[in-house]
Amino acid sequence: MSKRNRVAAVVGVGHTDWVGDWKRVRAGERPDDCYGYAAGAFRNALADAEMTRDQIDGLIVGPTTAYERMAEVLNMNVRWGDQADAVLSVAQACMAIETGMADVVALVYGNDQRSVGTQYGGPQAMGGDMFLSYVYHAPWGMTSQGALYALMFQRFAELYGVSERDLGHVAVAQREGSSLNPNAIQRKRITIDDYMAAPYITEPLRLFDYCLINDGGVALIIAEAEMARKLSRKPVYIEAIGRYDLNAGATSLEPRLTDFYRPAQQAVAEQIFGQSGLDPSDIDVLQVYDSFSVHVPLALEGYGYCKVGESGKFMREQGIGLAGRLPTNTSGGHLSESYMQGWNHQIECVRQARGECGDRQIGNCRRVHYTSDVAGKAVSIIYGA
Template sequence: MVDFARLSALRDTVAIVGVGETDYPQDYGRARRGERCQDAYGYAAAAFRRALADSGLERRDIDGLVAGPALAGERLGEVLGMDVRWADQADAVQAVLKAAMAIHSGVAECVALVYGNDQRTGGTAYGGPNAMGGERHLAYTYYAPWGLTSQGALYALLANRYLAVTGLSERELGGVAVAQRAFARLNPNAVMRRPLDIDEYLNGRYICEPLRLFDYCLVNDGGVALIVTTAERARRMDRPAVLLSGIGRSDHNREATSLRPRLEYFYRPAQRQAADQVYAMAGMGPSEMDVLQIYDSFSIHVPLALEGFGFCADGAVGKLLSSGDLGPGGPLPVNTSGGHLSGSYMQGWGHQVECVRQLRAEAAGRQVPGARNAQYISDVAGKVTSLIYRRAGT
């Protein structure tokens, strides 16, 4: 059982005080032209330098480090010139959680979360017989005998059942890609900024039916970094801070390798449990979220999260997707940087940066007016996690 008293003790005790990203469209262009690009550590170092400068801190102030999954933690510390007293390795959302717990427990005071990936120039395979991670038995490698050797195949299977059960149409699903492209056009650091309307979406070729080209995430190089410290230290700094106010987590692993949680439940029980946790801890609910970031390696993640976390009633997501409400100027802005579909595929790390920029009112042309609360949701492989961020002082 979740101990809400102990969990709530973490509320607003840590703050993100610095963020940094690399230049995604420029690096994407270089990669497509076959020009020399940085490796994963080079991208990570560039993002770290920018995050450190953004925070106003010195390198010597950092006493903790969490490395993204494409990096070796020891090597990353060497590249960044740091000898920290506490270090770990995690994906985007777990990196935030681990940093928060390390700071709250007192083993570190100021933690850098650093990610870098040269997945495009490095030729990372996310499907086929040489799929990345096959040696560690990633979920989608279990299904090779049935031809399901990529995440796209698994999510297409999920999407087919979801559309059949709920009545969601392909046109309505296309509203996800269209809305996120509209945000990407307002983001100078987004990879895909050409206009996209629903007709072009529907004319896009199927990659794995019913998922079309525009339902798939990008594959691009880049780096992301965040600097996390105590709320007390953040208050002493001459920078706007963003507090971590809510945490929700629920794993849905029963019969996961037979796809049952995806195909029968659409992760709904785990989503509801994670939603109960994150909203109770933060003391707010879906109606109070000004900005929503959803992990979107495929567009189908978005309707699952919207229904699962109570942003609309079950069965009403199609109308929401096609209404324009998720795009610029809408009442529920989702993936305001362009997300993974049009902005940059940094495996959830960029979503954290976008939450911070929106809450610090630093998102320029895509800025959501008066944004005070932002939520992040991911439901990767049955591990549903959500974070709620709040602008300090509100």
Template sequence: MPDLERLSAVAGTVAVVGVGETDYGADHARSRRGEPIGDGYAHAATALRRALADCGLTKDDVDGLVCGPTLASERLGEVLGIDTRWADQADAVQAVVKATAAIHAGLAETVALVYGTDQRAAGVAYGGEGAAGGERHLSYTYFSPWGLTSQGALYALLANRYLAETGMTERELGGVAVAQRAFARLHPHAVMRAPLTIEDHLAQPYICEPLRRTDYCLINDGGVALVLTTAERARRLDRPFVLVRGIGRSDHNRDATSLRPRLEEFYRPAQRAAAEQVYAMAGLGPQDVDVLQIYDSFSVHVPLALEGFGFCGDGEAGKLISSGDLGPGGRLPVNTAGGHLSGSYMQGWGHQAEVVRQLRAEAGDRQVPGARIGQYVSDVAGKVTSIVYEGVAR
């Protein structure tokens, strides 16, 4: 069981001091024209250069590195010119968890978290015979004999059951895509900035019923980097920074490859266990969250997280979404850079950069006024993780 006393000792001791991203929209347009824009390592290098400039540090200050799949830490270290004492590989949210643990334990003082991908330019497939991850036996590839070779098909099953169980309508679910597009229109580097109404959304044909095109994430290239260090060093930099206040995780693997956790329980047991841990460590609750980022490879992730983490009751997410409260000017802004559906698909990495920008009041036209507490929620394949961040003004 998690030791909340020991976890509480970590709260507020590690800070995010720098963030950097590539120019998603411009790169996407260049890629569509067939122009070369570099590989994943090139995007990662651009993002880190910008993150270091953001916090006033240099690569010589970095003594830890966490790289995001599918990059190799050894090669990435060579490309970046960083010779670290400690390195690892992890997805977006686990990268923050691992770096926080390493800094608190004294394994490193300043850790760069770096991700880059050329998934669109390289033609990465997320379905079909050559589905990415099939060689690692990801859960959705077990169902290829029945034609379920894509994650979209599995999330369509989940969405159908969720709608049937809760009474949520397709119009309400479509409100997720509409709200996130509204934020993307305020983000100069978002990929999708054209207007999107609920009528536009519902007029689209199904890709896999009940999911339409704008229920699906984008596939684009880019890079994201964050720089984490001790809270003490962050204060010496004399710039705005963001503290890691809470971490929660709970896996839901029992019968995971049979789909039961997502089809019957919507990951709620794991979400509630992770919520209990993250809020206890942070000394906060969902009512304290000013801005929320939710991993959204498909729109249905959003209502599941809203209910699982206590932002509304079971079966009430549809009403919350249709109220308009998740979009610009709403009381619970979600995925304020446009999320994976309209902003950029960086496998959750962009969500971390966005929550930092919001808590430093640097998000421009999409800024949530007075944002001080931000939360990220991820429930990929039953591995539920959440981080609570707190902004610190300088």
């Protein structure tokens, strides 16, 4: 059960110039394609790790690039390879290392979603071939990722008395972090009143509840723990990994609407805290996949950072900002830093655990919990210095 504890460590992280590319794309340029962004991030991760490409024997690419072409662009022949999303890439790298399939794995992700106009709602919504719920309800006008989370939050708010103002604390806290993050695209601080004054997109969710859509890339290098200690001055260990999927009734959104993914998160909480011997009070920073703000209160409750139904009160009174009880999405996350589909959260976890976050650094940060609940898959990692 505890095998996944400290099997591997992150020895390098890198990303592209999200802010510069955001400006160029807004000006009508196409700075790069998804492969180019991934390659740029990988160069930066190698530099961060002070390593060369030939020291790597495994490669995992994100879902937005084809594995074979990505490997060809990077000119990497490897003895183990795969394709996965952000959090599952880290999990699969650890599994490859644990089973001896690879010793040092590069994880690379590039996405040109803004410059090529990827649609997350409407007649050309992406993902419908994989997730039936994205397209199945179009005859009723039900479309867009945001609408799925709006439907989820409306019921949650009604059952537990969480208000729209309470939810606003997510966007406000994450802007505090992004305002101190030179890599963040949206850095202007906002207040709860600014949040409430912004228009609804899909009521009850407003503009600031939605993530950015931008181009860019992220890369990580993960090494077997013993090698990591030799390779890196600041290895950041994977302390625990857990996963539980709720697939039954997914098209009709039942796992979202009946228990808000909580049973999956509770099962994962048992796994990760059991493996690591930690509990929620040992976590210094929380990172939550935030395509929409709604993910944050649900994670606070699902992982036991507060009681069920008390996330609104927790955010209001304890706080999730940099000085709060549980600093959350300290980089600004998808809402304000960059929408790298969970990948930018991984490198923020590493940087917080290394103590490299400058003005947004959380003091004495030793352990960071990352979690995502995309399409009913609850997955968590605990990173530790």
